[in-house]
Amino acid sequence: MAKQIIKMDLNRVEGDLEIKLEVDDHTVTDAWCVGTMYRGFEQILVGRAPTDALVITPRICGICSTSQLYAATSALEVAFQTPLAPNATRIRNLCLMAEAVMSDARHTFLMFAPDFCNPAYRGQPLYGEALELFEPPFKGRVARETVYHSKQILGIVIAFGGQWPHATYMMPGGVTCPLTEESLAACLAAIDDYTQWYEQTVLGCRCERWLGLNTMADFFAWLDETEAHRHSAVGVFARFGRALGLHQTGQGTPHLLSTGCYYDPENWQPPFTARQCLQPAGFYDGETDRIESFDQRQVAEHVRYSWYADYGGGRHPWEGETQPDYQPDGDRYTYAKAPRYQDQVVQLGPLSDLVIAGDRLLTSFFQAEGANTWLRQFTRFHRPVSLLQQMRRTVIELQQHFDEPTFIKSALGAEGEGCGLINASRGSLGHWVKIKDGRIANYQVITPTSWNGSPRDSANRRGHWEESFIGLEIKDLDNPIELCHVVRSHDACLVCTVHFVKGGRKRTFLV
Amino acid sequence: MYLYWDQLKQELSEQGQNFRGRDREATLLWMACGSCNGESMAILGAEGPGKAGYNLLDFLEDEGVRLLWHPSLSETSPREAATIIARILAAEEELAMLCVEGSIINGPHGSGMYDTFDGQPKRDIIRALCDRAQYVIAMGTCSAFGGIPAAPPNPSESCGLQFTNEQPGGLLGPEWRSRAGLPVINVAGCPADAQTMIKTMSLVLAGLPLELDKFNRPLTVGPCLSDGITKRCGTAQKVGYACVGCIGAKFPLSKPMFRQVELPQRELPVLLPPRAPIFMIPGSDAAGNGAPCHG
Numbered sequence: 076m077a078k079q080i081i082k083m084d085l086n087r088v089e090g091d092l093e094i095k096l097e098v099d100d101h102t103v104t105d106a107w108c109v110g111t112m113y114r115g116f117e118q119i120l121v122g123r124a125p126t127d128a129l130v131i132t133p134r135i136c137g138i139c140s141t142s143q144l145y146a147a148t149s150a151l152e153v154a155f156q157t158p159l160a161p162n163a164t165r166i167r168n169l170c171l172m173a174e175a176v177m178s179d180a181r182h183t184f185l186m187f188a189p190d191f192c193n194p195a196y197r198g199q200p201l202y203g204e205a206l207e208l209f210e211p212p213f214k215g216r217v218a219r220e221t222v223y224h225s226k227q228i229l230g231i232v233i234a235f236g237g238q239w240p241h242a243t244y245m246m247p248g249g250v251t252c253p254l255t256e257e258s259l260a261a262c263l264a265a266i267d268d269y270t271q272w273y274e275q276t277v278l279g280c281r282c283e284r285w286l287g288l289n290t291m292a293d294f295f296a297w298l299d300e301t302e303a304h305r306h307s308a309v310g311v312f313a314r315f316g317r318a319l320g321l322h323q324t325g326q327g328t329p330h331l332l333s334t335g336c337y338y339d340p341e342n343w344q345p346p347f348t349a350r351q352c353l354q355p356a357g358f359y360d361g362e363t364d365r366i367e368s369f370d371q372r373q374v375a376e377h378v379r380y381s382w383y384a385d386y387g388g389g390r391h392p393w394e395g396e397t398q399p400d401y402q403p404d405g406d407r408y409t410y411a412k413a414p415r416y417q418d419q420v421v422q423l424g425p426l427s428d429l430v431i432a433g434d435r436l437l438t439s440f441f442q443a444e445g446a447n448t449w450l451r452q453f454t455r456f457h458r459p460v461s462l463l464q465q466m467r468r469t470v471i472e473l474q475q476h477f478d479e480p481t482f483i484k485s486a487l488g489a490e491g492e493g494c495g496l497i498n499a500s501r502g503s504l505g506h507w508v509k510i511k512d513g514r515i516a517n518y519q520v521i522t523p524t525s526w527n528g529s530p531r532d533s534a535n536r537r538g539h540w541e542e543s544f545i546g547l548e549i550k551d552l553d554n555p556i557e558l559c560h561v562v563r564s565h566d567a568c569l570v571c572t573v574h575f576v577k578g579g580r581k582r583t584f585l586v
Numbered sequence: 587m588y589l590y591w592d593q594l595k596q597e598l599s600e601q602g603q604n605f606r607g608r609d610r611e612a613t614l615l616w617m618a619c620g621s622c623n624g625e626s627m628a629i630l631g632a633e634g635p636g637k638a639g640y641n642l643l644d645f646l647e648d649e650g651v652r653l654l655w656h657p658s659l660s661e662t663s664p665r666e667a668a669t670i671i672a673r674i675l676a677a678e679e680e681l682a683m684l685c686v687e688g689s690i691i692n693g694p695h696g697s698g699m700y701d702t703f704d705g706q707p708k709r710d711i712i713r714a715l716c717d718r719a720q721y722v723i724a725m726g727t728c729s730a731f732g733g734i735p736a737a738p739p740n741p742s743e744s745c746g747l748q749f750t751n752e753q754p755g756g757l758l759g760p761e762w763r764s765r766a767g768l769p770v771i772n773v774a775g776c777p778a779d780a781q782t783m784i785k786t787m788s789l790v791l792a793g794l795p796l797e798l799d800k801f802n803r804p805l806t807v808g809p810c811l812s813d814g815i816t817k818r819c820g821t822a823q824k825v826g827y828a829c830v831g832c833i834g835a836k837f838p839l840s841k842p843m844f845r846q847v848e849l850p851q852r853e854l855p856v857l858l859p860p861r862a863p864i865f866m867i868p869g870s871d872a873a874g875n876g877a878p879c880h881g
C-alpha cells in the first residue's frame with residue numbers, strides 16, 4: 076500500500092489534544108501527544124493577590140474544579156503557614172471524594188463503556204448486554220442512571236460550595252461555608268442513595284461484600300458466584316474487557332506516582348511537613364519493585380519539545396517558567412510541558428494512587444499483570460466503594476465535631492512559597508506558588524494529564540501515554556477501537572483527535 | 587416578572603409556536619473554544635441532593651431538538667463533526683442554534699493557532715458558523731466577554747464573541763446580527779447556570795421576543811444562588827464569600843477578587859433537633875430539604 080496519512084479521531088474526551096501515531100502495517104511504532112490549546116493561566120496569575128488563585132484556578136477545569144480549589148488553597152496555606160480548622164479539612168476531603176465518585180461514574184459509563192457498543196464488537200457474546208447497559212448516547216440503562224446519580228452525589232459539593240463547578244468555598248484557614256445539620260443530613264442522604272444505586276446496578280452485591288475481595292482469585296470467584304454478579308455493570312465490564320484482551324494493552328511506563336491525598340484532619344497543620352494522608356504519597360519504582368517516599372523537590376518540568384521558551388533541562392516548578400513560543404516548524408509539537416519525577420517518566424491516576432496506598436485487590440492484579448487498560452478502568456469501579464464508606468465516616472466525624480469551627484482566622488503573609496498537592500479524580504494535581512510583596516510572583520500547575528500526556532523530555536524519552544500506545548495492534552485503521560480503549564482508560568482530559576501517520580512518515584501535518 | 591420554569595413551560599406549550607410548529611427543524615451545534623468545559627458539565631445538571639433536575643438530555647427530548655454535535659457528549663467523532671460543519675457552511679444543513687462555550691482565542695500574534703480544530707484556528711470556524719446560525723448563544727462569560735482567559739495580560743489574546751470585556755466588538759464586531767436578526771445572546775455566568783441556559787434556549791426556540799440588556803444578556807441571566815426575585819447574588823449569604831461578579835462583562839478584572847464574608851455564628855445547638863436520627867434516615871425526606879441549589 077502506498078504511504079498515506081490517515082486521519083482519525085476520538086470523541087467524548089474533554090479538552091484539546093491530538094495524538095499522532097506512526098503505524099507500521101497495523102502496529103503502532105511511535106506516538107506523539109499534542110496539546111492544541113493554550114490559555115495561559117499561569118501568566119494570568121502573576122502579579123495578582125494570592126487569594127485570586129482561589130477564584131481563578133478552579134476555572135482551569137470544569138470537571139475537577141474542587142480539586143483545583145483544594146490544591147490552590149493548600150499551596151497558600153503551606154506558603155503562609157496558616158493554621159487550619161480540622162473541620163475544614165473534613166469538609167474539603169468530603170467534597171473532593173464526592174467529585175471523585177462523580178467522575179468515576181461519568182467517566183466509566185459515559186466515556187469508556189460506550190466503546191463496548193462499537194459495531195466492531197457485534198459478534199461478541201456480551202455485545203447485547205453491553206448495549207442494554209451502556210448504549211450511547213445515554214440510551215443504555217446504566218448510562219441514563221449515571222446522569223441522574225452523578226448529579227445527585229455532587230449535591231454534597233453544592234451543600235458546601237453553593238454551586239458546582241467553580242465555587243470558592245475554601246480559603247487559607249478553613250472553608251467559608253457554614254456547617255449545618257441540614258447540609259450534613261443532605262450529605263448522608265446523598266451517600267445513602269448513591270450507595271444503594273451502586274450496590275444494585277454497578278456491583279450487584281453489598282459494598283461490604285465487595286470490600287472483602289482481597290485478591291485477584293477472590294474477584295474471579297466472586298464473579299462466578301451469582302448471576303447478579305456476572306450481569307452487574309462491573310461484571311459485564313470485567314468479562315467483556317478481558318475477552319477483548321484489555322488487560323494486555325496500554326502498559327506505558329512502569330513507574331507510578333501519587334502525591335498523596337485526604338489529609339488527616341487533626342494532623343494537617345503547620346509546618347505541613349508530615350503529610351499524613353488517607354491515600355499516602357509515594358513513588359513506585361518499576362525497576363526495583365519498591366515504593367519509595369515522595370519528595371516534591373524531585374519534580375521537574377522539561378520544555379525541550381514544547382512550544383515554550385527553552386531553559387534547558389528540567390526545572391522545579393518553583394523555578395518554572397511559562398513563556399509560550401509557538402514555532403510551527405521544527406521539532407517542538409505541543410503546548411504541554413513534560414514533568415518528570417526523579418528524572419523518570421511516571422504514570423498517575425487512580426490506579427497509581429491506590430496501588431501506592433496499598434489497596435489489596437488492585438495490588439494483587441497489579442503484581443500479576445502490571446498496569447494496563449483493563450486494570451485502570453477497573454479501578455474506577457472499585458474506588459467509589461471505599462470512598463463512599465470514607466465519605467460516610469467523614470460526615471459522622473463532622474457530626475461529632477459539630478461545635479468546632481470550620482475556619483481559623485489569621486493574617487496572610489506577604490512572602491512565601493508553597494505547594495498544594497492532592498489527588499484529583501484523574502490523578503495527582505499540584506500547584507506551586509511563590510509570593511513576593513503580597514503578590515503572586517510565580518504560579519505553576521501540574522495536572523494529572525500534564526504528567527500522563529506529556530511530550531518527550533530533554534532526554535527524548537516519550538511521555539506515558541505516548542509510550543502506552545507503542546506496540547498496540549489496530550485491526551481496522553478506520554475504526555481504531557483498540558486505541559480508543561487505551562486512551563480512555565487514562566481518562567484523557569482532552570478532546571483527542573488521533574492522526575495516523577502510516578508507514579514511517581512522521582509529523583508531517585497539522586497544528 | 588420572573589417566570590418559574592413550570593409557568594414558562596406552560597406558556598410555551600400554549601403558544602405552540604416552536605420550531606417544530608413552524609415546520610423548521612430545530613438543530614443545535616455546541617462548540618467549545620478556550621473553555622474549561624464548565625458549561626458542558628453544568629448542563630448535565632447539578633441540583634441539590636435528591637432533586638431530579640432538568641438537564642440537556644431532557645431538553646433535547648422534550649423540545650424535539652436535534653443535536654448536531656457536542657464535543658464531549660456526542661457519539662459523532664471530530665472528523666464527522668468536521669463534515670457536519672462543512673455541511674452547515676455549505677448551507678446543506680440548517681443551524682437553528684449555535685452555542686459557544688469558552689473564549690475566542692486569537693493568539694499568538696493574532697494567528698489563532700493557540701486553539702485549533704483540524705489544524706485551523708477554531709476562531710475562523712466559529713466566525714463562519716455564526717453567519718449560518720439563526721441564533722448564536724454565548725454560553726458562559728468566556729464566550730460572551732472573554733472571561734478568565736482574557737484577564738490581563740491576556741496571554742492567549744482572548745475575546746468574546748461580540749465583546750471584549752465591556753468593550754463592544756469581540757470576534758464578530760458590534761454590528762453583527764444572526765440570521766434571525768439578533769446579536770449574540772450572552773448567557774453570562776461562570777459557569778452559566780444550567781437552568782438559565784435551558785430556559786434561554788427554550789425561549790429562543792419558541793420564538794418569544796428576547797429582551798437583552800446593554801451587554802446583550804437576556805433577562806433569564808441572574809446572579810448565582812439568587813432567590814429569583816431580588817436578583818441579588820446569594821453566595822455571600824449562603825457560602826460565605828463575596829460575589830465575584832461572574833455574570834459581569836468585566837469579570838475577572840476586579841482586584842482582588844476574593845473576599846470572605848464571615849457568616850454569623852449558627853444558632854445554639856440546643857435549638858436543633860437531636861442529632862442521632864440523622865444517621866438513620868436512609869433516603870428519607872432529609873434529601874428534599876437539603877442544600878441550596880444553584881439558580
Ligand code: SF4
Pocket residue numbers: 134137241620621622623624625687688689725726727728729733734775776777778
Ligand atoms: S465561563 Fe467559566 S465555566 Fe464557562 S468556560 Fe469560561 S471559565 Fe469555564
